[in-house]
Amino acid sequence: MAPKRSERLRHALSAALIALACLLAPCGTLAAWAAYDLADTSRYVTTMAPLAGDPAVRDAVADTVGDGIMEQVDDRGDVRPLRGTVRPFVHDAVHSFTGTEAFRLAWDSGNRAVHDAVLRALHDESDGDVTVDLAPVTAQVKRQLAVDHVPFANRIPVEHTEVSVLPAREVDRLRKGFHVLEVAGFWLPVAAVVFAVTGIAVAACRRRAVTATALGTALGGALLALAVTIGRHLTLADLPDETQQPAAGAVYDALTATLRQACWLLIALGLTVALTAWLAGRFAPRRGAKPRRGAGRRRSAAPPRGATSQDEAADASPDLQRSP
Numbered sequence: 001m002a003p004k005r006s007e008r009l010r011h012a013l014s015a016a017l018i019a020l021a022c023l024l025a026p027c028g029t030l031a032a033w034a035a036y037d038l039a040d041t042s043r044y045v046t047t048m049a050p051l052a053g054d055p056a057v058r059d060a061v062a063d064t065v066g067d068g069i070m071e072q073v074d075d076r077g078d079v080r081p082l083r084g085t086v087r088p089f090v091h092d093a094v095h096s097f098t099g100t101e102a103f104r105l106a107w108d109s110g111n112r113a114v115h116d117a118v119l120r121a122l123h124d125e126s127d128g129d130v131t132v133d134l135a136p137v138t139a140q141v142k143r144q145l146a147v148d149h150v151p152f153a154n155r156i157p158v159e160h161t162e163v164s165v166l167p168a169r170e171v172d173r174l175r176k177g178f179h180v181l182e183v184a185g186f187w188l189p190v191a192a193v194v195f196a197v198t199g200i201a202v203a204a205c206r207r208r209a210v211t212a213t214a215l216g217t218a219l220g221g222a223l224l225a226l227a228v229t230i231g232r233h234l235t236l237a238d239l240p241d242e243t244q245q246p247a248a249g250a251v252y253d254a255l256t257a258t259l260r261q262a263c264w265l266l267i268a269l270g271l272t273v274a275l276t277a278w279l280a281g282r283f284a285p286r287r288g289a290k291p292r293r294g295a296g297r298r299r300s301a302a303p304p305r306g307a308t309s310q311d312e313a314a315d316a317s318p319d320l321q322r323s324p
Contacts, residue, residue, distance in 0.1 A: 010204050017199030018209060021192045022216030025266060026224035028188030033259045035178075035185030041115045045108055047254050052098075052107040056246035061103075062095035063243070102144040109140050114165055121171050122178045130166035207281050214273035221266025228256055228263065 037043055051057045097103055113132045121130045146154055166174075196213050203209035232252050236245045 007204050010202050014199045014203035014209055015212075017195045017202070018213050018216060021196035021199060021213060022220050024188050024192035024195065025217050026220035026263075028184070028192050029221075029224060029262045029266065030259070031181050031184035031188050032186070033262060035181040037258050038255065039119060039178075039182075041112060041119065044115045045112050047257070048111045048251075049104075049108055051250055051254055052104045054247070054250045056250050058095060058098040060244055060247035061098055062091055065094045066091040100148070102141050102148065105144050106141045109136065117165055121166065122175050127168055127171070129164045129168050130171060131162040131164050133162055207277050211274050211277045214270040214277065216270070218267045218270025218274070221263045221270065224266070225260060225263035228260060232256070 110132075113136065117130050117132050142154075200206055200209040200213060232249065235252055236249055239245055239248055
């Protein structure tokens, strides 16, 4: 009774540890992606850089900047009657600018400035809105336009303009969540590995434990990929302007590219380990295997060594007696 009870206890403990490991694997992947991939300014700028050439993003920038220019046009009464004529021209001019090297430089510089400002606010304890000074970005764009020999580029004014990026009421909430992600991004993957190794070590049948851990890891990766897809749908559905959905979808896909790769890595790794464990168990020689029927019959049919010598001696004795 004692060995059976001990084996049941090992089964239960192994199953609980493996279940925890499989649950923590996708959660740790998500936390590590948010804490270490999104929080790295260089990676963020590199990830966002190709979007400067995305048609949906260029259209969204042209619409946003064009609307801002048209608001200034509305403030001038002498130009307001020409709004219908000016608007297409402004949109085409801004859209043409989004295909230049100056726009790509402004895009990278703006993303770097915004990311640095938000990251600095998350690490500091200061209150207030998160703002970005556009003067450095404007200066870089001005220099690039001068290099491209754009007329009147040197006359572009470089003024310190503070643009609000994040309201103060959101900073404290995001700061707490970011600190939690920093801790969870390191300890959740470590805990998942420790639980998985311990669960396999205490299991009565380690091959089955390895297979269960691998399949659970693959399932966790698949569920995380499904969650990323659902999150994309919900994010785009919450946008008030449907015309901005293609650009927002492109940004979402770019930011979650590393996370989706991690999901596929979990799925591929889990299925590979599970298949390897199954093949090893199927083709490995079994202990205590019974001999085949034919081999037993052949051994039983063979006469004993001593009896064979006596029979030969008996067969040979008449010949010896007849010999003179």
